[in-house]
Amino acid sequence: MRTILFLLQKEFIQIFRNRIMLPVIFIVPLVQLVVLVFAATLEMKNIEVVVVDKDLSDVSRRMIGKFEGSPFFKIKDFTFSVSEAEDFLRANEADMVLHIPQGFERELNRENRAKVQILLDAVNATTAGLANAYASNVLRDFNEQILVERVGVLGGRIEQVRIRYSFWYNPDLNYKIFMLPGILVILVTMIGMILTAINLVREKELGTAEQINVTPIRKYQFIIGKLVPFWIIALFELCFGLFVGKILFDLPMVGSLALLFLFASLYLLLVMSIGLFLSAISDSQIQVMFLVFFFFITFVLMAGIFTPVESMPDWAIKVNTINPLAYFIRVMRMILLKGSGFSDITREFYTLGIYAAVMLLLATWRYRKAA
Amino acid sequence: MNRKKTVIRVRDMVKKFGDFTANDRLSFEVYEGEIFGFLGANxxxxxxxxxxxxxxxxxxxxxxxxxxYNVYSDREKIKKRIGYMSQKFSLYEDLKVYENIRLYAGIYGLSRKYIRERTDHLLETLGLEGVRNKLIAELPLGWRQKLAFSVAVFHQPSIVFLDEPTGGVDPITRRQFWDLIYRASQDGITVFVTTHYMDEAEYCDRVCIMEAGRIEAIGTPGELKGKYAAKNMDEVFIKIAR
Known part of the structure; x- marks a missing residue:
């Protein structure tokens, strides 16, 4: 125990003597939260539309007006040729083309149905999907209106099924509130996994690890000495990040913060053990950086922070069972936004617990005092 | 000599790295309190x-x-009784002088109070009171090596292992360094030192000369000079190397 205290004293002195550490602890989370939360939003505003109105009728003008009135669309230009409009798409100057063919109104009047064409720039599939969904909404609305006008005159009843949406846990569909926990997860993971890994390898590079190896320090003492400081710092980061989130974005905290921190502690133990394991198999800081980044980026992209896990292929969902971030992001959102209690996250809790124990043993086993 | 207690006993030690034999059936003994020099080319x-x-x-x-203790089964017990210093190593550069001493002494289980008192005493004998609060990174190499040695014997081990401790150090500092080694030896600490400076070999009680993984000669500097009819250890070494 005394040995561990001496080691912890040394680690903390070294961490805070490092001039890069304080900015890392305070500036990085601020920048990440403020910049990334805004930048990583999936919300779409100002989808730029080029309109090709070949009908120039009352109905077509009303339809264009519908698009203009929507907060999501901005009419960028009008042309009379589809190929000209396509040029806008190619030049990346518009996201969407709305093509109303000639005879649109006539067809509508005569046959009660008419067609419009929508062309989308789908280089970014997510934006295209959203634009499509928004456009469909606008058109559906427009349809209904026309229907009411025509059928309504005839005195008919239009008792069709109407869907009314009610969005639970995030009624305003505020993307920032959805993204914020994700960014916090990334932040905490960075501190836990990357800094821990680099710290251990650095001692190997400098040769001080060898000096430690000829002393009677036990493996577990050394590992604890390496884990605890960044564990504390990362938990502090989470605290700081939640505070900033509350102040800047009014992040809801429906569930128990104690439960969140309990889960976070377990999660950190896991990612730090992974970091330690990677550093135990590396000889230099460059090696370990490559290894850590490989896992970090894979984990982040697959975790469901930016894209929903549900829309990933089955094999990816299976891979996510070994992705610590996937668990933490899910639980984080559950606790913060839904107010889930321990009984809701029991499975995640025990899974991570076992996972952490295994990785910690693996890291301790792989860390060798003698070759 | 024979009545002295043996602290290191080696019989037919072999170390292979793949096909390469780095140590080929080494056998030797080191006695309590002596300065044992391990010589050889790179x-x-x-x-x-x-x-x-x-x-x-x-x-x-x-x-x-x-x-x-047996090196196969009792390595952790051995580690409590030895000190170690290598040329590569140095203390933690981003820790201050007293922080380094405190860390290593603490690891060996000494009390904080005792460490404080001994630190003051140690820095005084080394004439380094002024740098107590300096980072190791700010000290010249020679000072660092003297400090590293003092840290290696701070917990009063029975044996201290020095791996080319004076590499890259100027002759005057090397002299001072050997004064420290003598002092430790007088305190009853056995010193096991590797070097390729032949003048340093003269300071050892006994030396062992290695060549291509084998021991070529072992004895006091006087014995070896007599055996190879050489004026100094330098000549002995060159004769053996040929």
Whole structure:
């Protein structure tokens, strides 16, 4: 125990003597939260539309007006040729083309149905999907209106099924509130996994690890000495990040913060053990950086922070069972936004617990005092 | 000499790295309190042997005991009784002088109060009171090596292992460094030192000269000079190397 205290004293002195550490602890989370939360939003505003109105009728003008009135669309230009409009798409100057063919109104009047064409720039599939969904909404609305006008005159009843949406846990569909926990997860993971890994390898590079190896320090003492400081710092980061989130974005905290921190502690133990394991198999800081980044980026992209896990292929969902971030992001959102209690996250809790124990043993086993 | 207690006993020690034999059936004994020099050209296998004795590396075969413990089964017990200093190593550069001493002394289980008192005393004898609060990174190499040695013997081990401790150090500092070694030896600490400076070999009680993984000669500097009809250790070494 005394040995561990001496080691912890040394680690903390070294961490805070490092001039890069304080900015890392305070500036990085601020920048990440403020910049990334805004930048990583999936919300779409100002989808730029080029309109090709070949009908120039009352109905077509009303339809264009519908698009203009929507907060999501901005009419960028009008042309009379589809190929000209396509040029806008190619030049990346518009996201969407709305093509109303000639005879649109006539067809509508005569046959009660008419067609419009929508062309989308789908280089970014997510934006295209959203634009499509928004456009469909606008058109559906427009349809209904026309229907009411025509059928309504005839005195008919239009008792069709109407869907009314009610969005639970995030009624305003505020993307920032959805993204914020994700960014916090990334932040905490960075501190836990990357800094821990680099710290251990650095001692190997400098040769001080060898000096430690000829002393009677036990493996577990050394590992604890390496884990605890960044564990504390990362938990502090989470605290700081939640505070900033509350102040800047009014992040809801429906569930128990104690439960969140309990889960976070377990999660950190896991990612730090992974970091330690990677550093135990590396000889230099460059090696370990490559290894850590490989896992970090894979984990982040697959975790469901930016894209929903549900829309990933089955094999990816299976891979996510070994992705610590996937668990933490899910639980984080559950606790913060839904107010889930321990009984809701029991499975995640025990899974991570076992996972952490295994990785910690693996890291301790792989860390060798003698070759 | 024969009545002296043996602290390191090595019989047929072999260390192989793949096909390469770094240590080929080494056998020797080191007695309590002596300064034992391990000499040889670069790559002769000195450091490999020293690392095995310190428990940093496992031998391929052979019977080896250090401070009465077996290097296969009792490495952790050995580590409590030895000190170690290498040329590469140095103290933690981003820690201050007293922080380094406190860390290593603490690891060996000394009390904080005792560490404080001994630190003051130590810095005084080394004439380094002024740099107590300086980072190791700010000190010249010679000072660092003297400090590193003092830290290695701070917990009063029975044996201290020095791996080319004076590499890159100026002659005056080397003299001062050897004064420290003598002082430790007088306190009853056995000193096991590797070097390729032949003038340093003259300071040792006994030396062992290695060549290509084998021991070529072992004895006091006087004996070896007589045996090879040489004026000094330099000549002895050159004759053996040929």
């Amino acid at each position: 790559g002769a296998g000195k450091t490999t042997a020293l690392r095995i004795l310190c428990g940093l590396s496992l031998p391929t075969s052979g019977e080896i005991s250090v401070a009465g």
